[in-house]
Amino acid sequence: MKRSILFKHGWLLCFMLMSLFTYAQSGSISGRVTDDTGQPLPGATIVVAGTMKNTQTDGTGSYKLSGLAVGNFTLEVHYIGYHTLQQPVTVTGGAQTLDLKMQTDQQGLNEVVVIGYGAAKKSDVTGSITTISTKDFNKGTVTTPDQLIVGKVAGVVLTSNGGAPGAGSTIRIRGGASLNASNDPLIVVDGVPIDNNQIVGASNILSFINPNDIESFNILKDASATAIFGSRASNGVILITTKKGIASKKLNVNFNTVNSLSVKEGEVKVLSADQFRTAIKAHNPNQAYLLGDANTNWQDEIYQNAFATDNNLSLSGGIKNLPYRLALGYTNQNGILRTSNLDRQSVTLNLNPKFLDNHLSVDVSFKGATQKTRFADQGAVNAAVTFDPTQPVYKAGSPFGGYFEWVDTSAASGISSLATRNPVSMLELQHNQARVNRAIGNVKLDYSMHFLPELHAVLNLGADYSESKGTNTYPAYAGNAVINGGQYIAYSQAKQNQLLDFYFNYVKDLKGIRSHIDATAGYSYQDFWLSQPGYPTLNAKGDTVSTTPQPVKTQNTLLSYFGRVTYSYNDKYLLTGTVRRDGSSRFRQHWGTFPSVAFAWRIAQEGFLKDSKVLSDLKLRLGYGITGQQDILGNDYPSLPVYTPGDNTAAYQFGKDFITTLRPEGYDANIKWEQTTTYNAGLDFGFLNGRIAGAIDYYTKKTSDLISQVTVASGSNLTNQIYTNVGNITTKGLEFTVNAGVVTTKDFTWNAGFNVSYNKVEITNLALVKGNNPIIQVGGISGGTGDMVQVHKVGYAPFTFFLYNQVYDKNGKPIEGAYIDHNGDSSITASDLVPNKSPNPKVTMGFNSSFSYKAWSLAFSVRANLGNYLYNNINSNFGTYANIAAPLYLTNATSDVLHTQFTQSQRMSDYYLENASFLRMDNLSIGYDFGKLIGKKVDLRATASAQNLFVITKYSGVDPEIYNGIDDKFYQRPRTFSLGINLGF
16 A cells, blocks of 8 residues: 555656756747837747747737747747848746847848739739838828828828818829829728718718728839729729738737827918008008907917827737737827817727638628717818907807807898808807718638649628718807808718629749749629718708708719739749729720730849849839729719709799709710820839838820810700810829838847939820810819919919919019010900919928837938929918908908008919928837836837928918918818827737
C-alpha cells in the first residue's frame, strides 16, 4: 500500500519537476507593433523564423508569442505597405517585452492595390492609380470621408462645400469632363457603386460613411484604370475599402474619441456703427431719424464657438475562424453658424469567413447610419453683413418674437416687406430639420474551383437604401414668415440602388514561358429608384399658402458586360486590355462600348539596371481608353416623350371643376452618351531601395458629344430648352508626386511627401451647326435679376468669368460706370463683355510631412491653389451707397465702398473679380504614445490637432476657396482645435 502511494506520488513529483523545468526553459514575448509615426498596426503578422510559431497583432497593434524555447531567434514582421522587419531576439525564459517599429515601404512594389473587380500588385499596375491608406490620412475632426485625403493626391481637387456640419466636398479628378452632366467621380464602397445624386435632408452623400471605418482609398485616374467601369468613369473612380476583421481568437477592443472646438475664421469687412452713422448723415440725411443707439456686430451675433465630439468603438477578432469587425460610432457636431448641427449614429459590420477548405471566401459588409441634421439659414450670412449695426438684436415688446425688425404700420403684417430680416431671428426661429436613415451592404462570394484553383467565380450582391423625412417651419410671429402667418413645409424621399455583379477571374503563372496572366470577364446589373412625394406649404394655422409640387417617381437601369486581360512577360513587360459594353435606360440607343489598352515596361528589371544600388524602381506606363457619361443631372428620360402634370394655377375650368392638364416636355430621341478619350503617359520611379519614390504623369482628354442644354428654335410649343449632344471639351494636364523617407533611425524618423498638378480645360466646340459660335451665359449672382457673370465659350475654360473691363483713374481708383468700349461703338453694351479668368486653379500643390521621436509624433499638411479667381458678390451686392437707405429701413454696406465711393451697383465690373490663389495649412497634429498602462492591459495614445490653421491669400473676402467661383452667402470654414484619445484593450 505504501509502495503504491509512493509510486503514484513519485510520478506526481516527477511531473511537477518536469513542468517546472519546462516552464524554466520557455518564455513569452509581447509588445506592440507600430509604424514609423508611432501609430499601431493592427493585423500585422509576427513569425518566429524557422518555426511554426506565429501570431497577429490586435486592433491596438499588440501581440504575444508564448511557449518559446530558450535560445536565439529572429522575429519576422509582415504588413502590407511596410518593409519586412527582421528582429533578432534572445529568449531567456519568463515574460519579455519587445516593441517593434516598422518602416514604410515607399517603393511598395509588392503592395496589393484594389482595382475594378479585383486587386493587383502595385508592380503589375499599368494605369494611373493612387492608394491612400490609414497611415496617410489627415488627422483631427473628420466628419466625412473626403476630408481624410484633402491635399494628398496629385490631380484630385477636393473643395469643401463650406463649414456646415457634414458639408463634405466637391471632388474633381483631373478637372472633370462635362458641362451639364455630372462631373463627380464614381464612388464605389466595398464593391457597391453609390448614386452621386443628392439625398434630400443630407448635405453630403458620403456623410453616412464613418471615416473611422475606412481602411484605404484607391483613386483611378486614367482611362486604362477606369474603363472597366465604362459609362460612369469619365470623371475618375474612387474605391473606398473599409476595415476588416482579424483571424484571432482574442477579442480586440478599440475606443477613440475626438473632441473639438471650432471658431470662425474671419468676418466680412463692413461699416462699423459709427462709420454707418456718418455715411447715412452724408448720403441719406433724410433717413438719419431711423438710426438707433446700439453698436451691434451682427457677424458676432450669428456665429458661435462650436463644440463637436466624435466617438468610435470597435470589436474585432475571430470566432471559430470567422473574422469579424463590429464598429459603433457617434458624432455630434455643432456648426459655427448658430443652430446648425449634425447628429449621427453609425454601425459597421464586416464578416470574412472561409469555407470548403478555404476555397470559398465570403465577405459580408454592412454600413448603417441615422443622421439628424438641423440646417441653418445661410441667408443669415448676408443679412448679418447688411443689417443696420445701430439696431439691437432684441427689442422689448416686439411682436416678432422679441427680435428687432423693421416695421411698416401701413402693412397688414406690420412689417416692412422689402427690409432685411434680423439675422439672429432668421436662425433661431427657423427649424429646418431632417432625419435620414441609410444602409449600404453587400455579400461577396469568391469561389476558387476545386478542379482548377486558378479560376475564381465571384458573385457580388449589393444594395444601398436611404429614406429621409424633414420639416422646415417658422412660427407666425417670425419676421421671415409673418406675412404668411408662419410656415410649415414637409419633405421626404426614398431611394434604392440594387446591384448584381457576377464575374470569373483566372490568374496563372506560366513559368515555362516566364509569363503571368490575369483575366476577368463578367456581367453587372444596377438599378436606381427614387420616390419623392409633394407637400403643400402651410401656415401656422394649417392653411395652404402655396400649391403642392408634383410628386416625383423615377428609375434608371444599367446593364453591363465587361472583360479585362493583363499579361506580363518576364516580370518586365505588361499589357492590359479592357472593354465594357454598357446599356442605359436613359437612351434609346441603349448600348455603348468603352475599350482601353495600356502597356508598362519595368525598366528597372532590365539587366543594365537590375543591380543598381541607387535606382530601385523605374516603370514606364502608356495608356489609351474611352469612357462614357450618362449621368444627366435631374433627368432620367431625356430621350422619351414625357408628359408632366401642369401647375394648379394653369388648370382649365369645366363648370365648377378645375382640371390640371398634362404638359408635353421637350426631348431629343437621338441623345446618347458623352464619350471621353484619354491618353496617359506615366513614369514611376524609386531610389535608394524605395526611400524616395514617386510618379510623373502627362495626360490629355477629349470629351465629345457633350450632353448640354440648348435653346430650342422659335416656334416650338414644347419647351425653351432641351438636353442634346453638342460640343467638345479638351483637357491637358501634368502631375508629379514624390514621397521620401528622409531620415530613418532607431528613435527618429522623418517622412515627407509632395505633389503638384497642372490642369487646363478648354471648350473646343459648342455648335450643332458648323461655323456657329454660341455663347452660353451662366453663373447667376445675387443683387440683380438675371445677372450672370460666367460663360461657356469656345476657346475658354467652362465657367470663365464674363465681365466688363473696369477703367481706373491715375490713383488706381475705379471710375464708376466707366468700362472699356471694346467694339468702339461709343456705348457700353453686352458686346463689350469680355471672357477672362477661371474659378478653377491652374496649379494645385500639396505638401505633408511627419516626424516621430520615440513616443512622440508630429505631422502637418499644407495645400496651395494657384491661378484661381473669385467673384466677390458680397462687395458687388452691398458695396455701394445706393442701398444703405430706403424710406422705411436702413441697410449696411461693406467697407469696400470707402475705397470705390460707388453710389450705384456695378455688378458686371471685373473690379469684383479677384485673384483667389492661396496657401492653406489644413492640418497640424502632435501625438504621444503612453504605451501599456493598467497592468500592461491598456494602450493609450493622445493626439492634439489644429485644422485650417492659417490661409495666405490676396483675396479680400473671408475665404478664397469656393468651388463655383462666386462668393455669396458662403458658410465659412471654421478653424478647429481637437484633442483625441485612443484606447486599446
